[in-house]
Amino acid sequence: MNKEYDLLIIGGGPAGLAAGIYGSRAKLKTAIIEKKRKPGGQAATTEEMENYPGFAQGTTGPELTKRMAEHAKAFGAEFIRTEALEIKCEGDKRIVKTRDGDLVTKTVIIATGAEPRVLGVKGEGEFRGRGVSYCATCDADFYTDLDVVVVGNGDAAVEEAIYLTRFARKVTIIVVHDEGIMDATKVIQERAYANPKIDFVWNSVLEEVVGDEVVTGVKIKNLKTGEITEMPCDGVFFFVGTVPKTDFVKDLIEMDDFGYIITNDKMETNVPGIFAAGDVRQKYLRQVVTAAADGAIAATAAEKYIAEEEGFKTDVLNADKPVLVIFWSPTVESTFDTINMLENLGLEEKNVKLVKIDTYKNRLIADRYEIKNIPTLLYFVDGELKNRLEDVTKENVLKIIEG
Structure with missing residues (x-):
């Protein structure tokens, strides 16, 4: 393969697709790596989606992510079907x-x-694909006029249970909490309570999935009494949270105890030039809208990273003469006097180049060289940092140059 890109995005869900749109629109050579035949991620398995802005009447996950992929392709993003x-x-x-x-x-x-x-x-593992499922959109039609059990009581679990009622004869939700208490938002709870096809088993957990060649029932344990009862059913759907797919970078990227990637508000990881976006990162809310926002931020940060890196390399590290780099800020008035002083030192006659870096716009370079005070001056020769000044006076600058 051995191709070279400006931006590679690993993952074709809403975060990756949004990043592809922003990256390719910024004229970066952009590619999205997706191992599945169709992009979309988990969102592409969600049938009902009515909280994405602009779709008051709702849309489907497959339709929304299909449009995102087409949008990215329209700007020139390349899709590579393989696994990172x-x-x-x-x-x-x-x-x-x-x-x-x-x-x-x-x-x-x-x-x-x-x-x-x-x-x-x-x-659970024994009957996976034979009555145990993790995707209602994928498998609901297999259970037409049959009885199914849903494990979980958050938004995803209850929404998927409601979706399953389009096909199943009865849907039973196993809830770990006391009667009337669920983790799903109130509006979703109300819809579930109003659905005549949905029953609830409270204060309980799933103890075992039973069957022969396929699922024939479940064993449920009541947390208050300890009693275990068996309920016949034809399928079991699990919606009990997610696990980030980060094993392939566990020795490179900083993560939390649960394997989610830690980033700052620019989606930067602890490794320069590597960003993270969407459900894979440590964050408060995991929704399609926040994943798309993450992707947009990450791609914009990547664009600025490239511009800053390449500019610094060209202007400073690869310069054919010594370079004075002055770090300044438009919010620090004294830096204007410092720049004016430097510009009147006759640096060209001394074969020295002056480069001005606005720390507000170029935090990457400023952070790399640990610029804490403004103004600060760095002196490079043949790409190597030779001296550093925080007391930037005419006398001190001349000492550096002449020394």
């Missing part, structure tokens, strides 16, 4: 190792999302 296995850093390049070869890029956005959490109860 590892990211390596080599100087200012990032190497994404895939099943089909290496891809070289200046920046990477990790948008691999999360996958359904497995409870690990007895029978």
